[in-house]
Amino acid sequence: xxxxxxxxxxxxxxxxxxxxxxxxxxxxxxMIVQHNITAMNANRMLxxxxxxxxxxxxxxxxxxxxxxxxxxxxxxxxxxxxxxQIRGLDQASANAEDGISAVQTAEGALTEVHDMLQRxxxxxxxxxxxxxxxxxxxxxxxxxxxxxxxIDRVAETTKFNELYMLKGDTDxxxxxxxxxxxxxxxxxxxxxxxxxxVMDELKIGNxxxxxxxxxxxxxxxxxxxxxxxxxxxxxxxxxxxxxxxxEAADKNEDKNMLTLDEIKxxxxxxxxxxxxxxxxxxxxDAAGKDTGTQTTPTVDAKNPLVITSAKAYAxxxxxxxxxxxxxxxxxxxxxxxTPTQATxxxxxxxxxxxxxxxxxxxxxxxxxxxxxxxxxxxxVGVDAMDTAGLGxxxxxxxxxxxxxxxxxxxxxxxxxxxxxxxxxSLGAIQNRLEHTINNLDNVVENTTAAESQIRDTDMAEExxxxxxxxxxxxxxxxxxxxxxQANQGVLSLLS
Numbered sequence: 001x002x003x004x005x006x007x008x009x010x011x012x013x014x015x016x017x018x019x020x021x022x023x024x025x026x027x028x029x030x031m032i033v034q035h036n037i038t039a040m041n042a043n044r045m046l047x048x049x050x051x052x053x054x055x056x057x058x059x060x061x062x063x064x065x066x067x068x069x070x071x072x073x074x075x076x077x078x079x080x081x082x083x084x085q086i087r088g089l090d091q092a093s094a095n096a097e098d099g100i101s102a103v104q105t106a107e108g109a110l111t112e113v114h115d116m117l118q119r120x121x122x123x124x125x126x127x128x129x130x131x132x133x134x135x136x137x138x139x140x141x142x143x144x145x146x147x148x149x150x151i152d153r154v155a156e157t158t159k160f161n162e163l164y165m166l167k168g169d170t171d172x173x174x175x176x177x178x179x180x181x182x183x184x185x186x187x188x189x190x191x192x193x194x195x196x197x198v199m200d201e202l203k204i205g206n207x208x209x210x211x212x213x214x215x216x217x218x219x220x221x222x223x224x225x226x227x228x229x230x231x232x233x234x235x236x237x238x239x240x241x242x243x244x245x246x247e248a249a250d251k252n253e254d255k256n257m258l259t260l261d262e263i264k265x266x267x268x269x270x271x272x273x274x275x276x277x278x279x280x281x282x283x284x285d286a287a288g289k290d291t292g293t294q295t296t297p298t299v300d301a302k303n304p305l306v307i308t309s310a311k312a313y314a315x316x317x318x319x320x321x322x323x324x325x326x327x328x329x330x331x332x333x334x335x336x337x338t339p340t341q342a343t344x345x346x347x348x349x350x351x352x353x354x355x356x357x358x359x360x361x362x363x364x365x366x367x368x369x370x371x372x373x374x375x376x377x378x379x380v381g382v383d384a385m386d387t388a389g390l391g392x393x394x395x396x397x398x399x400x401x402x403x404x405x406x407x408x409x410x411x412x413x414x415x416x417x418x419x420x421x422x423x424x425s426l427g428a429i430q431n432r433l434e435h436t437i438n439n440l441d442n443v444v445e446n447t448t449a450a451e452s453q454i455r456d457t458d459m460a461e462e463x464x465x466x467x468x469x470x471x472x473x474x475x476x477x478x479x480x481x482x483x484x485q486a487n488q489g490v491l492s493l494l495s
Contacts, residue, residue: 039483046476053469059457060466066455075454082451086444088370093440096433098161099366099380103433106165106382107426109158113166113385114419116147120395121412127397127405137398137405144397148387155386168359168384176353177391179332180410182323183209184316194335197320197349201342202309203227205278210315212403218281218306220292221271225264228275237274238266270302281306310340317349322403326411327391328354358388368436378436380429383422390415 058067066072066079126132127140155166179195181188186199202208204219204227219227230236230245237243243256243263251257258266267273269290273280283291283300291300291308298311307315317338324332335350361383369376387393392415397405 036483039480042476042480042483046473046480049469049472049476053466053473056462056466056469059462060459063457063459064455065457065462072454079451079455082447082454085370086447086451089440089444089447092368092370092376093437093444095366096368096378096437096440099368099378100430100433100437102160102163102165103380103426103430105158105160107423107430109154109166110385110419110423110426113151113154114416114423116151117390117392117412117416117419120144120147120392121409121416124397124405124408124412128402128409130402132402134398134400137402140405141396141398144395148392148395151390151392152386155384155389163362163364165362165382166385167362168382168386168389169362171360172357173360174355174357177324177326177328177332177356178414179320179324179351179353180326180407180414182211182316182319183406183410184319193353195324195351195353197316197351199316199347199349201345201347202312203278204309205275205280208312208316210312211319212401212406213305215312215315216279216281216303216306217309217312218283218300219308221267221269221282221290222292224271224273224280224282225267227280228260228264228267228273230260230263230275234276236263238263239271239273241266283308313340313347313349314338320349320351323407323410324351325354326407327387327393327395328356329388329393330355356388356391356393358386359384366433368433368440378429378432381425383418385419385422390418 055071059065066076069076123140123144127137132140155168156164158164158166176193178190179188179197181197184197184199186197189196189198202217204217204223206217208215208217218224228236232245232247234245235242236245241256243258243266245260245263246257248259251259267282269282269288270284271282273282281300281303283306284302285291286301288301291298298308300306317334321332321334332354333352335352339347339349341347361381363379363381365377365379367376368378383389387395392408392411395408395411397408399405
């Protein structure tokens with residue numbers, strides 16, 4: 001081979017006769033062995049394919065399209081913000097679930113408190129009956145006392161995750177206890193620390209029940225006469241005798257047909273007149289005299305159930321303070337002087353409410369959102385549900401008359417109303433939380449779907465890429481082998 005090459009070169013150089021150099025002028029492929037360009041290109045392409053195959057394998061194995069920031073920088077940023085929201089909302093939903101559990105714990109305890117209050121009301125009504133003896137009322141009081149103690153125990157010990165639900169806050173305050181009307185007919189108005197009770201004027205002949213006893217309003221002889229304003233034809237009964245009012249000209253021999261003034265003249269000290277269905281009593285004192293002549297014309301000497309309106313007002317004012325003192329540490333008292341007469345047909349009584357020391361209500365917030373927005377807070381408020389907070393502290397139903405039990409009924413009714421209101425509030429919060437959870441779950445679901453579109457791998461698409469890159473890798477390896485094999489031809493020239 002070397003000799004042949006050398007011979008050709010000699011002919012070319014010497015221009016031998018009959019040799020035409022142009023006959024050998026054609027393109028010849030250059031073979032470079034210092035750098036295997038074909039193999040380098042094949043190797044480079046194989047590296048790219050291998051890298052793509054590696055990424056496809058990573059995406060298929062992890063399930064994520066974005067495994068590092070380099071995969072999609074913008075997509076990663078958006079995805080992480082969505083992930084923050086999703087995880088925050090998931091926890092918010094869990095917070096709401098915990099809130100429902102806490103509310104249910106408190107509401108369940110209040111159910112038992114409700115039952116105990118209903119039993120106490122039953123016992124108070126029983127003790128208020130006149131057929132009960134003092135010993136009987138003591139027995140009733142024993143059960144009431146046990147129920148009061150149990151209400152305090154429930155309020156003291158009911159807790160959820162170390163949070164005392166019915167105990168109230170650590171701070172205490174002095175609050176006014178609601179006033180009561182002592183069973184009287186009128187309008188009671190509650191103010192912050194006081195109350196007013198307005199009733200119709202008590203006129204001679206009216207009856208009123210005070211402290212469980214029925215009283216008749218009487219007056220002195222002059223007042224009774226003034227109360228008889230009968231017209232012609234009307235009848236008036238004085239001391240059992242019925243008279244008919246007539247004009248002076250119409251009088252006849254009938255002794256029962258008299259003028260109004262003549263009928264009034266029949267009213268003496270201690271007389272009883274019946275006019276328009278009302279019994280008008282001319283009250284007397286202990287000496288049998290007209291009460292109008294005495295300094296304290298309040299109670300009829302012959303009948304202690306016949307009293308003046310001023311006496312009735314004083315008794316009413318006293319009973320209002322007694323009824324309003326139930327469940328207090330500091331008893332209620334009169335606010336202002338006791339009225340002695342009416343103003344425009346109305347009588348107004350003032351009462352300074354009794355007070356009790358009780359704990360502040362418990363307030364805690366449920367965070368039901370992923371952001372720091374205060375609107376994501378749902379506040380749960382639970383008042384102190386012990387006997388002091390319910391206004392029945394030291395409730396007493398035993399006395400000789402049953403009046404204490406009667407007044408206790410109103411206080412128990414207020415306590416039942418307070419527990420009912422608290423349960424209603426907790427129920428409303430629970431319903432709200434259930435809707436909150438539903439909304440949070442909906443947002444999480446939709447946000448997760450959106451985040452998945454950004455970050456998760458499309459398995460079908462990625463499998464196609466994986467298959468393509470796998471084939472390309474195999475083909476690249478084959479081509480690289482062939483490119484490396486091509487340079488081996490040089491060795492044949494040297495053999």
